Amino acid sequence: SILSIMSFIVTFLIGAIPVALPAVMTIVQAVGALDLSKKGVLVTRLDSIEDAASIDIFCFDKTGTITQNKLSVAESRAFEKYKNEDVVRMAALSSKEEGMDAIDLAIINYSKSENINFDGYKQISYTPFNPSDKKTEAVVEKDNNKFRIIKGAAQMITSLCKDLDKKTLEDINNVIDGFSKKGSRTIAVAEAEYGSDDFKFVGLLALADPPRSDSKAMIEKLKKLGIRSIMLTGDSKAIAQEIASNVGIGKRIRKVNELDGLSHDEQIKLINKSDGFAEVYPEDKYKIVKLLQDSGHMVGMTGDGVNDSPALKQAELGTAVSAATDVAKASSSIILTKPGLQEVIDSVKVSRQTYQRMLTWVINKITKVVEVVALFTVGFFIFHDILISLLGMSLLIFANDFATMTIATDNVRSTDEPNEWNIKNITFSSLALGVLFAMEDLFVVFIGVRYFKLDFNKLQTLVMLSLVFNTQFRILIVRERKHFWSSVPNKNLLIVSITTIIGFILLGIFAAFMPVLLPYQVFILLGIAAIFMLSID
Secondary structure (H helix, E strand, O other): OHHHHHHHHHHHHHHHOOOOHHHHHHHHHHHHHHHHHHOOEEEOOOOHHHHHHHOOEEEEEHHHHHEOOOOEEEEEEEOOOOOHHHHHHHHHHOOOHHHOOHHHHHHHHHHHHOOOOOOOEEEEEEEEEEOOOOEEEEEEEEOOEEEEEEEEEHHHHHHHOOOOOHHHHHHHHHHHHHHHHOOEEEEEEEEEEOOOOOOEEEEEEEEEOOEOOOHHHHHHHHHHOOOEEEEEOOOOHHHHHHHHHHOOOOOOEEEHHHHOOOOHHHHHHHHHOOOEEEOOOHHHHHHHHHHHHHOOOOEEEEEOOHHHHHHHHHOOEEEEOOOOOHHHHHHOOEEEOOOOOHHHHHHHHHHHHHHHHHHHHHHHHHHHHHHHHHHHHHHHHHHOOOOOOHHHHHHHHHHHHHHHHHHHHOOOOOOOOOOOOOHHHHHHHHHHHHHHHHHHHHHHHHHHHHOOOOOHHHHHHHHHHHHHHHHHHHHHHHOOOOOHHHOOOOHHHHHHHHHHHHHHHHHHHHOOOOOOOOHHHHHHHHHHHHHHHHHHO
């Protein structure tokens, strides 16, 4: 009859469609986001928590993430007729504290600590740093005489000093190389008479931004989690090599322009052989992230500036550091509220825990679908009817799909390797479990017919209870990758599972709206489910 056919279709659809999947997915991810918020990580894109579980490469900006982002003058070197005190004094006179520029503040603070004498000197005007000419400039007056002071990138300043001979220029470059090998940036200083462009080279300052004390340990932890670190910085190759080597990233640092002129595949090979890139511009970060993704990697990326937004948006786990601009934060998946890498590690671990919870739910769901479809199909050919009523199927949905939402808060361990959704393996594993549970259900049907002598309506109640008990016991199996007793489930999961089992025992014995069973029959069924769970585990 049409009613029989429609009941058959509805029963199979209810049993097969994962109606709770959207809710479970959201709850699992929300629980992960809540855990991260307690660790100081703000999640802006909920599904990024799942993506982070598969991250196998993390691209780190150097300044403020690996290093302290606290510039300090490490040493100075004077040239020609000048002294070290002159270098520091002129650098400080061409700086302005009110501008809050990091380099200016570092130089001014250093001049104070060295007790540099500024008697008679007065700053008349100040031109802040301009990226196009890479220098600052000040007009200074002393004894009614005005003169110009410039400071900035060494190459720019030396190019403005026309009277430098070959030997002096060579000495300057040697000092710059020495500073770079120590991981320090170099600032050059020069002066000229007011109204003249005939600049005299004064000297060099080494600005150090040392690695954070915990950076090396954090990089090592990432390695143990199966994640390779790549450093991207706008600093020179020598500085990048020194910092990357000190924190354990590696020494294979290249200039980003080495990618120019290479084919797509050659660029990917070069990146995969590198530990980092120097002299990087924001657009290069996006390019490197995209190339890594093209080679099959899942990529994390840190950034702080407006120009970092494309790379942050492109990465699977775009990470805005604590001092990032609003635009960078808006483009990111997560926002760190503290400097350093610890929060990155927390994000990876929580995301892998989220993956394990979701994997548990998926395996349990696919196993249940296989069990239900196999049982009802075989049962239909044997009895020419469906082995569960529509009411029983509806109760089963509430007992199983919605009770198993507590998996979202279960106690799980993060893995030591990146996770990925291997659908083939998950399906075959679930298929094997589903067939075994279906065989148990058919054994229960055999017991019900042969020994309990149940009519078909009571047999439907027996099947419903078998499916409910199996699901609650199965959660204990699939939530743990080893034996089910290897870890303790979350108390919420245990409470819901126990409550569900007790509730359906009472329904099976006392319910007025469906055929009931004798108490001993229900408890024998519970014992069979428990014994079968142990044997399958």
